[in-house]
Amino acid sequence: MTTTTKKKAHLLGFIQHGVNSHATGMWRHVKDKIGWDFARPEYWQHMARTMERGMFDAMFIADELAPYNTHEDSSDAIVKWAVQCPTHEPSTIVPIITAATRHLGVGVTLSTAFEHPYSMCRRLSSLDHLSGGRVAWNIVSSYSKSEWDAYGHTMTERSGRYDRLEEYMEVCYQLWDSWEPDAIIADKVSGIYADPAKIKVVHHEGKYYKCHGRHFCAPSPQGRPVLWQAGSSNQGRDFAAKHAEAIFAVHPNVDRMKQYASDLNERLAGKFDRKPGSVKLIYGLQTVVAETRAEAQEKYARIKECIPPEGALAWMSGHFGLDFSKFDGDAIVQNIEVPGIQGLFESIIYAKGGAPVTVKEAAMIYAQGMGMPVAVGTAKDIADQMEHYMDDGGADGFMLAATYTPGCFEEFADLVVPELQRRGRFRTQYTGATLRENLLED
Known part of the structure; x- marks a missing residue:
């Protein structure tokens, strides 16, 4: 395979709109947010410009709707140790990010559990207009007990949530597709702005949702936001294969990545008549880069020291809906069944290549970055590892999990991106006008 035919990586910066993201304890790191306040626009503008300088496809904003309360039946430890807490509502920073950039997209995690499809469509269409077509929606249905408790609902069964989610998407598609391309006339002489005959009134009477009305927004630049999914269970993978344009997955090694890519492509072709490879597979990766391997290892050690x-x-x-404080620290996680996110639990089970992992080890591995692989070394070392995951694991790109911010993204943009570009494995300019055009390009 020549350099010109090798796939180019897609990159996304994986963060939360909060004091801490996916590496627990980073708020106390000596390099974290020096001179920045996460609650102020300037921080997000700088983060966005840094990622655009690194030619990332998007900033990807994860979310959780309430502090986790599974541990000891309380959210005390979550609040005490700033475990993704406090966290602000994710869509509020989209206009700040996109106003500070020209090309960078924003993937926003929004739950369908407690919001009607009508308001969800209106919000996403509005954001797509304001961003000039640079918005993606990470579709989630709320998996943690704390979210359901906070909203005053009894948590539904997983299978029922996917049934609701399918109907939810059906309503969304009807709304987004309800305006014909030439519906807007905008004739100042006659005073007619739009032709009602070309704007469908959606009449939906389903098992879970009712909707009778026109979409309140004219078609946005992308028509629909880019649809993102992180399905990992059997039902989740089917949902992702049916609806997603890009999929985020966490796998600890290349063998698990390869298995996942093969399984998703079989579902795409066999179940949903979609072309294999037509959905971008973006795998989680955490990086610690320095000029020398010794310096990188020292930086990695300092990161791990911050984890409470x-x-x-x-x-x-x-995350897994099970109070692990009730287990002995030396208990083996492979012997424990969890009700929560199955695919992410596999990232723990296979964290040591299938060898036994204790509860104590699992917690620290997960707190580093949800069990995703960690690339530690020079820019060349990290580029080597990324190429391995692309060429042998089926990755189309990487969701780069934050450590200390904004430094981890500044270092990646300054050190790793030029190395990837030198190898012909990363773009040197943006070619599309929308997030969909940039993300789905080969």
Whole structure:
């Protein structure tokens, strides 16, 4: 395979709209947010410009609707150790990010559990207009008990949530597609702005949702936001294969990546008549880069030193819906069944290549970055590892999990991006006008 035919990586910066993201304890790191306040626009503008300088496809904003309360039946440890807490509402920073950039997209995680499809469509269409077509929606249905408790609902079964989610998407598609391209006339002489005959009134009477009305927004630049999914269970993978344009997955090694890519492509072609490879597979990766390997290892050690053990255990409990404080620290996680996110739990099970992982080890591994692989070394070392995951694991790109911010993204943009470009594995300019055009390009 020649350099010109090798796939180019897609990059996304994986963060939350909060004091801490996916590496627990980073708020106390000596390099974290020096001179920046996460609650102020200037921080997000700088983060966005840094990622655009690094020619990332998008900033990807994860979310959780309430502090986890599984650990010891309380959210005390989550609050105490700043485990993704406090966290602000993710869509509020989209206009700040896109106003500070020309090309960078924004993927925003929004739950369908407690919001009607009508308002969801209106919000996403509005953001797509304001950004000039640079918005993606990470579709989630709320998996943690704390979210359902906070909104005053009883948590539904996983299978039922996917049934609701399918109907939710059906309503969204009807709304987004309800305006014909030439519906707007805007004739100042007659005073007619739009032709009602070309704007469908959606009449939906389903098992879970009712909707009778026209979409309140004219078609946005992308028509629909880019649809993103992180399905990992059997039902989740089917949903992702049916609806997603890009998929985020966490796998600890190339073998698991390869299996996932093969499985998704089989579902695309076999179940949903979609072309294999037509959905971008973006794998989680955390990087620690320096000029020398020794310096990178020292930086990685300092990152791990910031992780609070109780906070790590509380986060793992919240994500997997099981109070791990009730287990002995030396208990083997492979022997434990969890009700929460199955695919991410596999990232723990296979974290040591299938060898036994204790609860204590699992918590610290997960708190570093959700069990995703960590690339530590020089820019060349990290580029080597990324190429391995692309060429042998089926990755189309990477969701780069934050450590200390904005430094981790500044370092990646300054050191790793030029190395990838030198190898012909990364863009040297943006070619599309919208996020969809940039993200889905080969």
